[in-house]
Amino acid sequence: MREPKEKPAAHGIRHGDTVKVMAGRSKGKSGKVLSVNLWKSTVTVEHANIIKRHTRPNPSKNIKGGILEREGPIHVSNVMLVCPGCGKHTRAGHTTLPDGAKVRTCRRCDTTFES
Numbered sequence: 001m002r003e004p005k006e007k008p009a010a011h012g013i014r015h016g017d018t019v020k021v022m023a024g025r026s027k028g029k030s031g032k033v034l035s036v037n038l039w040k041s042t043v044t045v046e047h048a049n050i051i052k053r054h055t056r057p058n059p060s061k062n063i064k065g066g067i068l069e070r071e072g073p074i075h076v077s078n079v080m081l082v083c084p085g086c087g088k089h090t091r092a093g094h095t096t097l098p099d100g101a102k103v104r105t106c107r108r109c110d111t112t113f114e115s
Contacts (some may be wrong), residue, residue: 007038011076012092012104017113020089021048023078030082034071042073049074085111 013019013033020030026048034044051072057065080089083106092104092113104113 008041010036010038010041010043012094013043013076013079013081018082018084019043019045019079020082021045021074021078022080022089024074025049026074036076037073040073041076043076043079044071044073045079046071081106081113083108083111084113085109 013036015033015036017033018030019033021027026045029045029048031046031048034046036043049072050069053068053070055063055065055068057063081092082088083090085106086109088108091107093107093110094102095105095110095112096102105111106113
């Protein structure tokens with residue numbers, strides 16, 4: 001499969017953000033974003049979309065093996081950012097500060113996501 005030339009958008013979601021799952025098996029759960037895959041447009045959220053992974057034992061890497069439970073990827077369109085200010089799920093807006101820096105802001109209360 002050929003890679004697209006431009007990097008696709010992730011709807012303003014980054015690693016470490018708190019998001020709420022809006023659709024799917026884990027609907028309603030909130031958690032921190034563990035990883036973002038821009039090419040597949042997926043995010044991995046802690047304690048959401050738990051899958052069972054059958055792993056072979058590998059003594060050289062000290063892996064025990066068996067059935068492990070871990071987080072699976074969720075499409076980025078099925079999650080929304082949770083605002084640290086108002087505590088509600090929201091879309092991310094972009095605002096340019098007077099010094100020229102672009103920051104992500106809450107569409108509901110205009111709080112910035114950057115710390």
